[in-house]
Amino acid sequence: xxxxxxxxxxxxxxxxxxxxxxxxxxxxxxxxxxxxxxxxxxxxxxxxxxxxxxxxxxxxxxxxxxxxxxxxxxxxxxxxxxxxxxxxxxxxxxxxxxxxxxxxxxxxxxxxxxxxxxxxxxxxxxxxxxxxxxxxxx
Numbered sequence: 155x156x157x158x159x160x161x162x163x164x165x166x167x168x169x170x171x172x173x174x175x176x177x178x179x180x181x182x183x184x185x186x187x188x189x190x191x192x193x194x195x196x197x198x199x200x201x202x203x204x205x206x207x208x209x210x211x212x213x214x215x216x217x218x219x220x221x222x223x224x225x226x227x228x229x230x231x232x233x234x235x236x237x238x239x240x241x242x243x244x245x246x247x248x249x250x251x252x253x254x255x256x257x258x259x260x261x262x263x264x265x266x267x268x269x270x271x272x273x274x275x276x277x278x279x280x281x282x283x284x285x286x287x288x289x290x291x292x
Contacts, residue, residue: 169226176219234287
């Protein structure tokens with residue numbers, strides 16, 4: 155019984171570490187794809203496309219790592235994570251498409267929703283939803 159718990163904990167730590175590594179790798183490739191054209195290569199479109207392709211490939215690895223992480227945690231934690239992901243996805247779709255429609259109709263002064271603000275907002279929604287889920291199922 156104790157060895158089953160320790161192997162489960164070891165599997166969860168491994169999945170968490172893998173998720174962390176893939177998250178950092180994705181952020182690095184995203185930064186390279188975003189800032190590379192301005193800071194490293196200015197007129198080389200092929201380098202830009204390679205950086206974007208690398209970001210997409212690492213993003214797929216990140217998704218796989220997140221699936222492994224979800225499979226490694228217990229059922230209650232998985233439910234909390236899935237609820238938070240569902241809420242975040244729903245809010246993202248609703249706010250994102252409302253912003254596109256408002257921008258197309260000329261209702262937004264700045265021309266639309268800033269991608270950085272939108273992404274940070276979704277991150278906060280996710281963290282808040284996880285926190286509420288942890289309190290709710292305590």
